[in-house]
Amino acid sequence: MEKNKTIIGLCGSLRKGSYNQMLLKVAASLLPDDVDFEIAKYDDIPVYNEDHDLPAVTERPESVTRFRALLATADAFIIASPEYNYSIPGGLKNVIDWASRGKDSPLMHKPVAVIGATQGLWGTVRMQAAFLPVFTFLNMNPVLQPEVLVAQAQNKFDESGNLNDEMTMSLIKEKINKLVSTCKI
Template sequence: MLLKVAGSLLPDDVDFEIVKYDDIPVYNEDHDTPKASERPASVTKFRELLEAADAFIIASPEYNYSIPGGLKNAIDWASRGKDSPLMHKPVAVMGATQGLWGTVRMQAAFLPVFTFLNMNPVLQPEVLIAQAQNKFDDAGHLNDDMALGLIKKKLEHLVSASKV
């Protein structure tokens, strides 16, 4: 829901697409070869969609004080090789959780990943939505004005970073 809210707050001249990764197999270096044609088809498609992007928004919950396994797995597939579609690109991470910490640990866990990939993370403002079950309505609309303001500001910084 948070990612859809973020997409709705982007300027009209910015294209936005949600890239799914639920069909990507568990990362196995034996199946990740220098030839993209030998990677699983779902991975190749995922990497192509990421390559076409000028910047990324990652919106996620927090699992066990860190990045959810499926998301980390997709990042692992996209991060490998000199042709990684993540390298040097701007990225904004934000999260929503039912707990009280608002994904602070998940977002911190991404910092080494961004460093390794030489990405350009938009760190401020932090978007940490705690007790999300009380801040989204049944239709997925965010009803927290402070959070909406922080998301808008973060997206402004991301759009600026993608134009550099």
């Protein structure tokens, strides 16, 4: 029996009612039946400090160990994030720093897709571009096309968090299909 593929979602916004959490839920609903999906929680992870990372210490903080173990189960990742100050939100960058360290990094060599929603007009284009050096360092396989840049997100979701923009839905579906096709099991 063949193992299901596993995709882990990371959200760059921790706020309740986050449009990017909504985007991850849309992406999850578009995945094939043979793909397991989970959104990684990371609001309990401390700010990265090499004094608390290997090989400097014998073990990482428990929340970091748990987070890295979840990421290690992934065949691929979906990142949905807003753009903060033209870049990656600090909390998300922090957990990626924790996960990227060491030869046992659970991010190395894995496919990744980035999507993003914002209430502004640029649709997270700078945040998505800011990820490219990170992906290069980690030898990740980013799915770059189609770009999913959801501008004016407040007009594209209803009160229940359902996406009501067909073009955006179509782009997400295409990006998800490309991501799934790059997964190796």
